[in-house]
Amino acid sequence: MLILQDLAKTYRTRAGEVKALDGVSLRIDQGEFIAVCGPSGSGKTTLLMMIAAMLRPSRGTVQFEDRDLYQMTGAARAKFRARNIGFVFQMFHLVPYLNVLENVLLAGAVARSGDGRARAEESLQRLGLGHRIGHRPSELSAGEKQRTAIARALLNRPKLILADEPTGNLDSQNAEGVLRHLQSFQRDGGTIIMATHGLAAQGFATRTIDLREGRLA
Amino acid sequence: MLIIRMIFKEIWHRKVNFLLAVLAATTAVAFLVAFFTASKASERETARLMLSMGYNLHVIAKDADVGVFLMTGLADKTMPEAYVGKLAAQNSISYNHLLATLERKMKWRGVEVILTGLAPEVCPPGQQKQAMTFRVEPGTAYVGHHIAEVLAVQKGDTVDVNGKALRVERCLAEAGGLDDMRIQCSLRDAQEILGLPGRITQIKAVDCLCFEKGDPVTTLRKEIGSILPETQVLQVKSLANARAKQRQMIRNVFAVMLPFVIMACGVWIGVLAIMNVRDRRPEIGLLRALGYDTVQVMLLFLGKALLVGLFGAAAGFLLGTELGLRFGPRVFEITAQAMLRPESSLFVLACILAPLFAMAASLVPTVIAVTYDPATTLREE
Structure with a gap:
């Protein structure tokens, strides 16, 4: 499903060049739950952003179902991302002025997948947020915020979910709940790539990848 | 969304x-x-405010002596009354408030006065404005302050001016100038009194060239000259400049x-x-x-x-x-x-x-x- 070939990313800073990723090659099949582990600054988020078609590599290619993402135009990549990839972030990234339902529907506007509202409501019910759909993010607990973000990620029925430290701001109970929802997506045939520090999170993964200073350990 | x-x-x-x-x-x-x-x-x-300072444009007959006009404010030659109609009929012109007058010095009851006949003020098409001066109805007169005082003329009197009876409509307040020496009547009455039917001595007007660059009087002379070649145009610069x-x-x-x-x-x-x-x-x-x-x-x-x-x-x-x-x-x-x-x-x-x-x-x-x-x-x- 996903083939990463010799991926590298170099940032230029005032202090000089920083290699965030250096020659990562990887093959990920559909239905896998990949945990990307490694200390802070090891390149986990950079790797996720490249797979998300949001960060052009300095070197190498990202092939998603035989399509080279960075050969596409920016607009085509944006559309591709909307239809195929869901995101879950550590900081939730919910829009503060929209309620729970609207935050979920935000993902549907671009993908135009149709019947978004019914699916959003159904998804929120399944995630235990049926009673919260009219609430603003500021009125939710951390666990509820992350479940809202998962509902948003699932709305367009993506093939891949990229999760960047999704349990980083959650207590163990909420973290486990979130991971179970992600696992359920994977069991339905979806693919998950999750950057994480947590050992508990790694327990849900079907494969763990260790990154050290931008390289596969 | x-x-x-x-x-x-x-x-x-x-x-x-x-x-x-x-x-x-x-x-x-x-x-x-x-x-x-x-x-x-x-x-x-x-x-x-500027209008209250008076007309700043004077159109007089081509053969009138400019020197006399500048010294006395009176043109010594007449021109056809129809000229004012010609000016008023023009579109897109740079003047307004056209007032035809017939003025002559004359002796009245032993005093030298200026008889001034005033036609109703007219404006070119599309530039209708409120008249700057009063309208004198036929058979009536407005008497200047000094004349009224010296000759004891009062509002409501009927006066005889060279055989023409005029009822005094108003005795004007002191102006401190030539107006104090005027007997103002309608143009028709003045023409009858002076025996100059269909004649006027000048057309007074206000120019509308406040925002123009260059010398406005050149523009006005060209404009009016093409309509009334038998006239000459004088502009009171101090008034025009103050307005502009x-x-x-x-x-x-x-x-x-x-x-x-x-x-x-x-x-x-x-x-x-x-x-x-x-x-x-x-x-x-x-x-x-x-x-x-x-x-x-x-x-x-x-x-x-x-x-x-x-x-x-x-x-x-x-x-x-x-x-x-x-x-x-x-x-x-x-x-x-x-x-x-x-x-x-x-x-x-x-x-x-x-x-x-x-x-x-x-x-x-x-x-x-x-x-x-x-x-x-x-x-x-």
Whole structure:
């Protein structure tokens, strides 16, 4: 499903060049739950952003179902991302002025997948947020915020979910709940790539990848 | 989710930011409305004040002695009365308030007076204005202050002027000039008294070249000369210059102030828009990650700017008009009643210009917003 070939990313800073990723090659099949582990600054988020078609590599290619993402135009990549990839972030990234339902529907506007509202409501019910759909993010607990973000990620029925430290701001109970929802997506045939520090999170993964200073350990 | 719905929700969420931006647009629009209303009023006021100084344009017969005219204010030759009709029939000309007169010095009851026959004032097509001078009805006379005093003439008397009976309609207040020595009657009566039917000695007028560059009298001579070749044109420069300078000054004051106000309000809106963009960086990053393209993100910010402009236009129009109504009478004492009315055309203009202005001020912040690298934003967060 996903083939990463010799991926590298170099940032230029005032202090000089920083290699965030250096020659990562990887093959990920559909239905896998990949945990990307490694200390802070090891390149986990950079790797996720490249797979998300949001960060052009300095070197190498990202092939998603035989399509080279960075050969596409920016607009085509944006559309591709909307239809195929869901995101879950550590900081939730919910829009503060929209309620729970609207935050979920935000993902549907671009993908135009149709019947978004019914699916959003159904998804929120399944995630235990049926009673919260009219609430603003500021009125939710951390666990509820992350479940809202998962509902948003699932709305367009993506093939891949990229999760960047999704349990980083959650207590163990909420973290486990979130991971179970992600696992359920994977069991339905979806693919998950999750950057994480947590050992508990790694327990849900079907494969763990260790990154050290931008390289596969 | 519709972008429009997001715009309204965001505005409601960040009310203070929106209200401050609307305030900036309101200030700019209020100033514009006040400027146009006031400039119109001030032009009217100035014109009225200047008109009270009298006619500044004199058309006399070609064979009249200019020296005599300049020394006495009276032309020694006559010309056909029909000339005034010819001038009044012209379109797109640079003069107005045409007044045909017939004036002659004569002895009356042993005193040397100036008999002045006045035709009703006429204006060219499309330039109808209130007459600058009074209208003397046939069979009546307006008697100058000095004559009335020396000859004990009173309002209501019937006087005989060379065999023509005229009822004194008014004895004029002291003017301190030639007017104190005039007996003013209708043109017809003066022509009858002087035995000059269908003749006049001059046409008085006011030129409308206050904002023209160059010497207006050259323009006027060319213009009037082509219509009435048998005449000569004299302009009282001191009056013309005073009028032009006064009107120009008002225009200059606003021309200097306006750009500063517009610029300050533009910067104000721009700074608020930049702050708004900074506050919304994570949201912009998220939208880009979800696949929203440049146009959609731009619409979020420019749509908000559009609303800022529309609200600012409405509030600014109301504020500017209210300020005009409240403070106008103190500034424009003479024409206050005439000028103090809401100008609906300004409202339409404000509704078009204010949103464009707000969007222009928000353009740079919007470009900043769409160029944010979503990967960087989301990674930083």
